[in-house]
Amino acid sequence: MSKMNSVYGQGKDNYMFKIRLKSTILVIWFIILTIICLLPIYILVINATRSSDDIALGFSLTPGNSFIKNVKTMLFDDEKPYKSAFKPFYGYRNSLIITCSAAFLTVFFSAMTAYGIHVYDFKLKEISYTFILLIMMVPTQVTSAGFVQFMIKMKLHDTYWPLIIPAIAAPAVVFFMRSYMKSSFPLEIVEAARIDGSNEFRTFVTIAIPMMKPAIAVQAIFAFVATWNNYYTPSMILLGGDKHKQTLPMMIQAVNASDKVYDYGVNYTCIAFSIIPIIIAYIALSRFIIAGVALGGVKE
Amino acid sequence: MASAAQRRIKSISYAKYGYMFILPFFLVYFFFQLWPLINTFKLSFYGNDAETSKYVGLDNYKIILQNTDYDEDIATNKKKSATVVTYTDSDGNKVECPLKDIPAEYKDQQIEIIKQNSKNIGFDEQHETFIQSLKNTLILWIGNFIPQILLSLSLAVWFTDAKLKIPGKGFFKVVMYMPNIITAASVAVLFMSLCQENEFGALRQIMHGLGVIDDVKTEKASAMYITGTWPPRFVVMFIQTWLWFGNTMIMLMSGIMGINPSLFEAASIDGASSGQVFRKITLPLLSPIMVYTLVTSMIGGLQMFDIPFMFHTGQYPNKHLRTVAVYIYENFKNRPSEDYMYGYSGAASVILFFITASLGCITFYLNRDQDAIAKKKQRKKLQKQAKMQSKQFGGLSI
Numbered sequence: 134m135s136k137m138n139s140v141y142g143q144g145k146d147n148y149m150f151k152i153r154l155k156s157t158i159l160v161i162w163f164i165i166l167t168i169i170c171l172l173p174i175y176i177l178v179i180n181a182t183r184s185s186d187d188i189a190l191g192f193s194l195t196p197g198n199s200f201i202k203n204v205k206t207m208l209f210d211d212e213k214p215y216k217s218a219f220k221p222f223y224g225y226r227n228s229l230i231i232t233c234s235a236a237f238l239t240v241f242f243s244a245m246t247a248y249g250i251h252v253y254d255f256k257l258k259e260i261s262y263t264f265i266l267l268i269m270m271v272p273t274q275v276t277s278a279g280f281v282q283f284m285i286k287m288k289l290h291d292t293y294w295p296l297i298i299p300a301i302a303a304p305a306v307v308f309f310m311r312s313y314m315k316s317s318f319p320l321e322i323v324e325a326a327r328i329d330g331s332n333e334f335r336t337f338v339t340i341a342i343p344m345m346k347p348a349i350a351v352q353a354i355f356a357f358v359a360t361w362n363n364y365y366t367p368s369m370i371l372l373g374g375d376k377h378k379q380t381l382p383m384m385i386q387a388v389n390a391s392d393k394v395y396d397y398g399v400n401y402t403c404i405a406f407s408i409i410p411i412i413i414a415y416i417a418l419s420r421f422i423i424a425g426v427a428l429g430g431v432k433e
Numbered sequence: 434m435a436s437a438a439q440r441r442i443k444s445i446s447y448a449k450y451g452y453m454f455i456l457p458f459f460l461v462y463f464f465f466q467l468w469p470l471i472n473t474f475k476l477s478f479y480g481n482d483a484e485t486s487k488y489v490g491l492d493n494y495k496i497i498l499q500n501t502d503y504d505e506d507i508a509t510n511k512k513k514s515a516t517v518v519t520y521t522d523s524d525g526n527k528v529e530c531p532l533k534d535i536p537a538e539y540k541d542q543q544i545e546i547i548k549q550n551s552k553n554i555g556f557d558e559q560h561e562t563f564i565q566s567l568k569n570t571l572i573l574w575i576g577n578f579i580p581q582i583l584l585s586l587s588l589a590v591w592f593t594d595a596k597l598k599i600p601g602k603g604f605f606k607v608v609m610y611m612p613n614i615i616t617a618a619s620v621a622v623l624f625m626s627l628c629q630e631n632e633f634g635a636l637r638q639i640m641h642g643l644g645v646i647d648d649v650k651t652e653k654a655s656a657m658y659i660t661g662t663w664p665p666r667f668v669v670m671f672i673q674t675w676l677w678f679g680n681t682m683i684m685l686m687s688g689i690m691g692i693n694p695s696l697f698e699a700a701s702i703d704g705a706s707s708g709q710v711f712r713k714i715t716l717p718l719l720s721p722i723m724v725y726t727l728v729t730s731m732i733g734g735l736q737m738f739d740i741p742f743m744f745h746t747g748q749y750p751n752k753h754l755r756t757v758a759v760y761i762y763e764n765f766k767n768r769p770s771e772d773y774m775y776g777y778s779g780a781a782s783v784i785l786f787f788i789t790a791s792l793g794c795i796t797f798y799l800n801r802d803q804d805a806i807a808k809k810k811q812r813k814k815l816q817k818q819a820k821m822q823s824k825q826f827g828g829l830s831i
């Protein structure tokens with residue numbers, strides 16, 4: 134009996150040892166991946182605080198002391214091209230205007246479309262939903278040549294309208310909202326509201342939207358990030374070249390576009406100014422975002 | 434028992450509200466996406482720059498897809514190869530001629546490009562650029578998709594394995610997803626600064642530290658991380674993987690967590706190894722999500738634009754990184770004057786559209802519900818048998 138116990142114990146020890154070994158190896162591998170994920174950002178922050186001459190001397194893991202000087206060059210130096218190419222505060226403002234309006238329109242009208250399809254019975258219900266599923270697959274690049282030509286014809290280029298209004302039609306978000314409604318929006322609530330004398334639109338705004346808050350929050354964050362990071366559409370539409378109208382990604386592209394880099398420290402400072410706000414926002418909202426991506430994964 | 438009021442409500446038709454609620458979506462979709470799409474199709478049959486309003490039929494497609502000089506066929510477009518170069522002939526004289534007319538014996542020497550008028554890019558150049566862009570897209574997509582899916586899948590399996598004891602899972606997830614949130618334009622410029630081909634480049638400094646390259650300053654083909662052929666491609670593949678593996682990992686993780694845990698339990702009681710569990714349970718049950726990931730990644734790969742477009746110095750993108758999306762964009766946007774090549778751009782867009790559509794269909798076809806197909810086949814077989822039987826009786830239905 135005791136012999137059997139010891140054999141069993143040995144097997145268990147062996148098993149536990151294997152698990153522990155595997156876990157340790159994996160943790161080391163995850164730490165390596167973490168370093169790979171963070172290293173470029175870390176070098177960016179370090180180099181933003183160093184002068185161009187320091188950077189030429191070699192790679193360093195400790196910050197330098199030229200950050201203030203770099204920021205001053207970026208904002209005020211007339212001789213270097215950074216002042217004219219990169220105006221971070223105009224960039225933040227313009228990007229915020231476009232992004233906030235677009236994110237609001239996306240979630241509001243997607244919720245509305247999903248609500249219309251989910252709650253009401255009408256002839257074209259199934260056809261319109263199938264249509265929305267089909268157009269989810271069309272890449273934006275395919276429509277862009279026609280889009281730009283059409284916008285120039287309508288004299289809407291160089292305005293923010295073509296960047297904001299199309300946000301109303303976001304098929305993927307409609308799909309997500311419909312799936313969410315199917316699982317957590319009972320139709321009885323609509324009937325109860327009707328009996329209480331609420332009109333249809335009011336039912337949607339005061340009852341359906343508050344009930345859909347989790348889905349709306351997640352989709353608002355994703356719409357915000359996607360629009361904020363979008364370089365393609367603004368660069369096609371804002372053709373005028375007026376720096377005060379451009380979005381942040383366009384400005385960072387302008388820093389890149391010149392043949393020669395004039396001051397590496399300032400270059401890194403510009404990039405840092407374009408990246409750091411979104412990283413701070415991410416750290417604050419990371420739980421939400423990760424949960425949101427996971428929700429997107431259970432589509433089937 | 435329905436009250437009178439309830440019955441009255443049931444009898445009211447609310448259909449018109451349904452239309453009202455979905456109207457804004459379809460209105461905006463029509464004006465800002467469907468009409469532009471139709472417009473793109475239309476533009477692909479019309480001429481370029483000054484001749485945008487002129488119908489040219491399939492000429493744009495012929496030019497970008499076929500390797501022939503169309504000067505004779507297309508009477509309206511008499512443009513030759515526009516890149517003019519000089520070469521030194523055997524007598525030491527400098528000779529000026531279009532790029533494609535250089536005599537074969539001088540092709541190897543260093544030729545000097547003296548004029549590259551983008552307005553008149555010749556047909557052969559358009560063709561070469563487009564085919565090259567297709568190849569680049571394929572190379573860059575494969576080179577980022579394979580490592581990405583392997584990495585994400587293995588990480589997802591490890592993260593969801595209840596047996597393993599890994600501390601700080603939440604932290605690792607947050608860090609690994611982070612690159613996905615950063616503006617792609619900034620990422621491209623950041624990596625460009627890190628890959629500079631002089632003493633300022635951090636990558637060169639690291640390589641020098643590891644002893645891979647001898648001198649940080651000297652030009653060396655293997656360390657041309659921006660202007661070379663393969664090194665910049667690898668850098669772009671790395672950036673794409675770096676950006677997207679966290680996203681794919683979390684999607685796959687939620688897929689794995691959706692699998693019934695009792696299956697894993699039963700397998701471990703039966704003594705299945707982790708490899709067997711992965712092959713026999715995780716992978717087959719994960720296939721819907723895998724298809725979804727594959728399709729989105731493929732469409733995303735075909736649209737790959739920000740990183741390849743910006744990863745270069747100077748005005749024009751590195752031709753080894755020019756993807757189809759970059760080609761489309763360049764032809765109607767990135768031009769010095771106001772000459773929009775809508776025709777070529779439209780034709781390339783239409784080709785891209787059909788590639789995307791067919792890839793999507795193929796993937797869904799390969800992954801359709803196998804049980805349903807088997808049932809359908811069986812039903813057909815039974816029908817056939819019934820038919821045969823009825824024939825045996827001389828076509829008389831009994």
